[in-house]
Amino acid sequence: MKNWIELVFPGTSINVSFARAVVAHFAAQLDITLDELEDIKVAVSEAVSNCVVHGYREKEGNVVIRASYEESRLEIIVEDFGHGIPDIEVAQETGYTTLPEERMGLGLTFMREYMDELHIYSEVEVGTKVVMVKQIPARQAG
């Protein structure tokens, strides 16, 4: 069975933990381990934080999350309509950040590490969309 949710909210920091919790509860419908759930929470927090901190820096707008699963494939899409990323390759370098005073430049690295797939689509002053996939294999009881 395919199941999905869509979530739209203003891109402010107060909503980051809320979004993480909602996606985690949705993912918990699968036969998921606590470790896998932690991976998903980190990835969603990082993705939504990026929308807030970078996408909507000195700007306002909404974040859209679409989460879905079918069989063992869990897909989470996090999208903003903010500043965008000029060079996606450079942005993904571990430790690269455009806000060195306050950020560590590890978010995209964590997202790639903790999920099975990460796809980033971005256009300057149009927005950014990250598509993350995690495989949650069905487990035998006992």
Ligand SMILES: Nc1ncnc2c1ncn2[C@@H]1O[C@H](COP(=O)(O)OP(=O)(O)O)[C@@H](O)[C@H]1O
């Ligand atoms: N949603 C986004 N909108 C605009 N820029 C982004 C977005 N996500 C990431 N970036 C850019 O990619 C860089 C690296 O992101 P990340 O690895 O999460 O590190 P950090 O958030 O600590 O800077 C950011 O500093 C920013 O320049």
Ligand SMILES: [Mg+2]
């Ligand atoms: Mg980040």
